[in-house]
Amino acid sequence: MTLRPPSSPSPVLPALSLTFNAFVWGVSWWPFRQFQAQGLHPLWTTALIYTLAVLLIAAAQPRALIHMLRTPVLWVLVLASGSTNAAFNWGVAIGDVVRVVLLFYLMPLWALLLARVLLRERLDAAAGLRMVLALSGAAVVLWPQQGGLPLPRNLAEVLGVVGGFCFAVNNVMLRREAHQPAAARGLAMFLGGAVVAGTLAALLTTAGAVAPPALPTPAWGLAAVAFSLCFIASNLALQYGASRLPANVTAVVMLSELLFASVSTFALGAGEFSARLLAGGALIVSAVVLAARRPGKPAH
Template structure:
């Protein structure tokens, strides 16, 4: 499909809409967590709605997806991304969760070497060093310590970023598969993994709360619609923008999340976090400029 210059501005706005949706996702997640709906239930409801939307538009996608067992890995990677990321946002510090999630370029270097046999170059090592130094500053709060997460929310953010990196590498590996089956696999991953995680918590006596108050249903519906609109906007932008441009625009999620949580008084931005964030963003920007066009993840 030819790309006209006049379509670039709407495509850029669409990509920013997606970044804004996920940059503000902490608001409904934390609100619902405080009003009777644990984040894993939110994830299950939201991505079930998105999965049904894909099937409503492409009813044959399910049968074709079942015929491609390799998509199971993409489903698992995407499901882990969304389950871990949403729980981290709902229960942890928003800025820390977002920054640790965006360590993703560091994981991509290792995963691309393993799964795509891409060489580890000097530039790749530089990106890893920047991301690790950023993680040291964020996790150590300015102290040079071993960058190990200190809370469950931090660990979940790191796992989510690793899973998102795996998701991106698998998208590149499965680039020749139809868009609708890949989208269905990614959306349905959270639908499959959320009940498993909920069931495991039940077994350990830590059942996630499900006692929605009246207003919670409206917020849940609004969040589901926002995620659907955000992902549709991403699909529109991804078909009209170069991959490196789209990736830069997606980094707006960090800015939106950081400023909104700081303005709301739910997060602090000490100098060490700001500097660590700049290093992590720098690693992401270097990764963007280092690679050519690649399929984009639905997040």
């Protein structure tokens, strides 16, 4: 009888965890629009649900809060994550969901440039190809039918691009600060959503550009708590899955967010599909897949 080496842990559960995270983000545009219909701007909704998440996490992990407050570099993560969430949530709530999500996924382009500046990583021919694919995809998506430069045409598209850039900063900082406790990093990311979105909402409300938040009914208050718990669960699922799968596999699985966003948008009539959008999306996705094909270690 031959002895077999112990089997490695099954990748199914980590992959399902990442898929759940992608599902939450892919369909999150719909709850944000429902809250907006009740008089709560997406920025106020973001601030509310992330404040609830911070309170829950801080109560469960008080040491994480102490560590975060004593570690100034984590406040860069607070700003990066907060800007990502504020821009993405606002963009998908007011614009064409698929276009916003596609522009958000220009993140590999920004990640290449930021990794060169912050992590001193070298750019090779493969990196150049990914940059060309991502930029070409963005140009196809943004090229106006009436001619002109392929630039964002409205606030939602600007927010998609800005959100993707901030997400790249967020990811680079997570890699640079991988030695920090996971709970402290997670708390910093949720605190960012509360602080950045809340500050923007307050400033825009003071300027008269955003309506003051309406007092939620008990039913909508419970919905906000449930929404917050969904984001906490998705964050835990992301950390569980990403820590057990190679980074390249994680990146490919996370692309399912595009599928969930596209299907939900099509089903609920919140966006328009065209050959140009599909072609541009294919180029952007190709850039992400090529980036994911690099050998990767499990994330920490």
